[in-house]
Amino acid sequence: MKRARAEILSTRKLGAYQSITLVAPEIADRARPGQFLAISMPAGRDFVLRRHFSIHQASRRGGWAGTLEFVVDPSSGPGTGWLSGVAAHEFLDVIGPLGKGFSFPKRLTNCMLVAEGRGAAELYFLAQELVARHKRVDMVIGAPTMEAVFKPIEAKRLSQTVAVVTADGSLGEKGSVLDVLPEAVARAGTEVLYAAAAPRTLRDVAEFCAVQRIPAQVAVEERMGCGFGLCATCVVPVARKEGGGFDNLRACVEGPVFNPARVLWDRWIADAATFRELRQAVATEDGDAG
């Protein structure tokens, strides 16, 4: 883990998102898919905590060597709003790479990657590394709208098959990733599954994997204070390997990638229902989110 004052090489709008590329060789060299960055906010504003972004791309070779790319959803709050307006050649205070990333399968070859919204950014990085290890990659990409489907062409480039679903049907099939996952898995002969999505989707994916007996790794989203293990706010309840009970593990240090078979989903979801999910629940249940 390194702290760097990193220059922004470029920043560009990609559908609903802003994609930012930094020059940070020390971080880029160490970065693995699933790991993330903690980015400092500007002085003199009333939002103080660092913001946390999974790594979309870390280039170690070629013309882009030493660069890092991450993806911001400008609508998620004042910090991401500010970050999406930062211009090239400005500097950001970055700590990374943080957390435990995904691990690569040794023996199994057919990998299914399931992403929702911005979660796709880190899975494309994973897909690249899997392809480099001669694994077969298939994807299911979901989002609320067409604009929120992250780089669908990139998904096609990286995988054998891609199923796209949107909640409003504006791109691909209408529905959620779970609606198309069973068919995609059957078609691809999936042996290992990776997912990055909101907690409820991850829970459903975990259930599906348990029934299908597919080993899986999921990257969780939980609100973080620091991002490097000090504040113990971003915890996820995970069953102990030995003995009974569970531990509240920090998503920033022990995660953000967890084995979904050991996450106590119902305990966590009851806690962690995200802002957007609840807002939808409020809208559909006429004010009572239960």
Add this chain to the structure above:
Amino acid sequence: MPAKDRTLAVDLGGVTLPTPAMIAAGCAGGGRELAGLVDLHRVGGLVSRTITVHPRPGASTPRIAESPSGVVWNTGLQNAGIDAFVADELPRLARAGAPTFVSIGGGTLEEYVRLTSALQARPEVAAIEVYLSGRDETMDHEILGAHVERLVEIVGAVARTSLVPVFAKLPGGVADVVTLARSAVRAGATGLTLSGSPPALAVELGTLRPALGDVTGWLSGPALKPLTLRTIFEVSVAMPHVPLIASGGIRTGSDAVECLLAGAWAVQIGTGSLVDPAAPVEVARGIAASLKALGLRAPGDLRGRLRLPAVPDRAAGA
């Protein structure tokens, strides 16, 4: 003032810190996390997370929400319990190189005594900080340290049992902090940490729900600085010889110097350390720069330098 005579060291009633800038409770991790982000040999001291007798899984998530210039949080004192702490975390924390204060928290007098006893034989412990913002299970009070008689009982017991200096961290957002401060010192506290985070609530309008999983929490961050300054000022005027550690809203050298002027002997950086883990080193650097600019020798020379209008009752304590 020759540069060689200048020092950042402070003596807090028997515990000497290399600089007055410490890391606040719950923001120092467990001894591994800060490696590579800050050189703990250059940090004045650190306070462990608050340790309880039994392991605690902690609060429901979300545990943190931003508020204007601050955060509302509630970790529910997640910790592995005193036995695991003494066996694993304490040696690691102390090895990292900064004087180690251990924060202890309980719901009953017996728990505080057990915690203090468990730390008695540990040479790694520089001082004990008594967390007093929790629930009083015996008396059924919402905030244990807000009640003078219980504060006296508990701080007194810890001070009598402890072999190292004891700092009472008074709860934030309580009435008549000077009375509480006097009581804690009379009961045997070496010094005071002022103050704990005040109780707070964050609401998410879009969902009509509280922002935290456990509903209520505590406010931390820059928003607290004026509250901390006022508390430090009032208590230092009342008890100028008692070591006071300012905690709440301090993240820069200027913030720290303001606190020293108001009467603090040292400062703790909490939320500021979460944002910038090297903040305690920067704060110490800022204090050193102020000492140089003012031609002063040590952080203690800033104490009482707040230029007050000539009101007799205020001037008497300064």
